[in-house]
Amino acid sequence: MAAPHQPQLVFVDGSFEELAQEMAGFLNVGDDVKDLIEKKQKDEILKKLIIASPALHSIPEKEFAGAYNLLVYLILQSDNAAMFLPRVCENLTKPITSSPTNGPGLALNTLTTIFNMLKPDDELRFNVFMAILKFLKIHGMFENLKPYLKSLDDWMNDWETDSEDQRQVYEAIAEAAREVGDVYTSYQYILKALRTFDDDEIKSEDAQKIALRALKTALSSPTQYDFQDLLNVPCVQTLSDTHPVYFELLTVFAEKDLEDYNQFREEHEGFVEKEHLDLEKLQRKMRLLTFASLAARTQTREIPYDEIAEALQISPEEVELWIIDIIRAQLVEGRMSQQKKVFLVHRTTYRVFGEKQWRQVGDLVDTWRDTLNKVTATLRKEQAGLETQKKRDVEEVERKLANTSISGPGERRRIERGPDRGERSERAPRKERTEDDD
Structure with a gap:
């Protein structure tokens, strides 16, 4: 598909009647x-065509695109194009018998051309x-759509779609992504679909159905560890009335630990x-979420292996493998x-940042402040000691200099002027001049 607001046009010559013939x-x-x-x-005429x-x-592959482009051009000349175009799009989801190998690509290119022929x-x-989404889902070609998803919200604003149509698009994208194994994208678009429900619709059957689907997707996703966004969606909160056991399970994964999960399984035996x-x-x-919680509430930033093993209910020999797993999951x-x-955090x-977490942060800040105060006091003490030692060293140098000056001025002059003239000094004997010196 072309970039938004840059529609591609098909240029043809002739009147409608000539081209239709x-x-x-x-x-x-x-x-x-x-x-x-x-x-x-x-x-x-268009109905017949x-x-x-x-x-x-069944026509030759090289003629396929041109023929469909002409047909679409004729349809767009009608005031009732909305009546005819969906039928053409539906036809394009059917097999192209003249090109079993390249057929899906030909059909997708034609659908894309139709999309771009229309004004933004x-x-x-x-x-x-929607026809393109259906086609991609049928043929497992969801990756072809992903680059254009960033423009989708702008497109839907241009089309002035209502919440029901938006929800239809988001659900279709989520389903197409799920079928190709893209759990992350599927989950994100289920959440977008949930947020299209108004306050008076959140308890509707459709809202509850999508909410439950979102919860199951989040639980099964190998990369989804944040459950707070889901827990805060109004449609999901109503599950506490319609599907209380599922909502309890969500609460465990959003806020609690392995011990609570095991207790849930005991209380609802066989539910999972x-x-x-x-x-x-x-x-x-x-276990990974429990590890993350353990790391978050550890004030010393050092967690003994034994403590990890106890929290995760594993043997001490398995601790390092779980440390590798939680780092890979980017939770810690x-x-x-x-x-x-020990594991150094x-x-x-x-996982949750509420009153309890603010208290933990406050405790950490207090601990850091006490540590900094102790470090500051130690540094000041060391600085005072260095200054005292420096003062002592200066005093010692001055004392030594003073002691050196006690000998008196006469001796000082002799030191400065050298030996008295009356004193004989030893000199080297004078060398006799020879002829070689000339």
């Missing part, structure tokens, strides 16, 4: 539309976009298995000290 001949329905063309019954258009799927604010673009939730995945995710940053058998992610 050409298209009818191509589809072998020339006689059926001849009278209609003479009477200039545009919509009746569209009914016959599946024949385009044309509401028909919504219908074509009955709902076809992956028991092993849930257990692993709950740190390093292992195998010698001291550098950074951690808070």
Whole structure:
């Protein structure tokens, strides 16, 4: 698809009637539309052409794009294009028998061309976009759509779509992403779909259905560890009334630890298995979340291996493997000290940040402040000691200099002027001059 607000155009020559006659001949329905063309019954002509258009799927590959472009151009000349275009889009989801290998690519290119032939604010673009989504889902080609998702919200503003249409798009994207294994994108668009419900719709059957789907997706996702966003969605909060056990499970994953999860399973024995939730995945995710909570509330930033093993209910030999897993999950940053058998926490992610977490931060700040005060006091003491020692050293130098000056002025002059003239000084004997000196 082209960038928004830059529609691609198909240029053709000829009147509607001339082009319709050409298209009818191509589809072998020339006689059926001849009278209609003479009477200039545009919509009746288009009905005949569209009914016959599946024949385009058997024409040579090199003629496919041009023929469909002409058909779409004719449809856009009608005041009732919205009545005809969806049928053409539907046809393009069917197999192209003339090109089994390149057929999906040809059809997708044609659908994209139709999308770009329409003006940016044309509401028909919504219908074509839905057809493209359906096509991509059928053929497992969701990756072709991902680069354009960033423009989707702008497009829907241009189309002036209501909340129901927006929800339809988001659900379709979520489903297409799920089928190709893109759990992250699927989850993000389920959340977007949930947020389209008004306050008076959050308890509706559709809202509850999507909320439950979002919860199951979040629980099964190998990369989703933040459950607070989901917990704060009004539609999801109503699950506490409609699906209380599911809501309790969500609360455990959002705020609690492994011990609470095990208690939940005891109180609701068989629930996880009955709902076809992956028991092993849930257990692993709950251990990682428990590890993150343990790291967040540790004030010393050192967690002994034994404490990790106890919290995660694992053997001490498994601790380092779980440390590697939690770092890979980007829930905690740190390093292992195998010698001291502790994990040194550098950074951690808070699962919940409420009153309790603010108190923990306050305690950490108090601890850091006390430590800084002690360091400051130590530095000041050391500085005072250095200044005292420096003063003593200066006094010692001055004392030594003073002692050196006690000998008196006469001796000082002798030192400065050298030996008296009356004193003989030893000199080297004078060398006799020889002829070699000349």
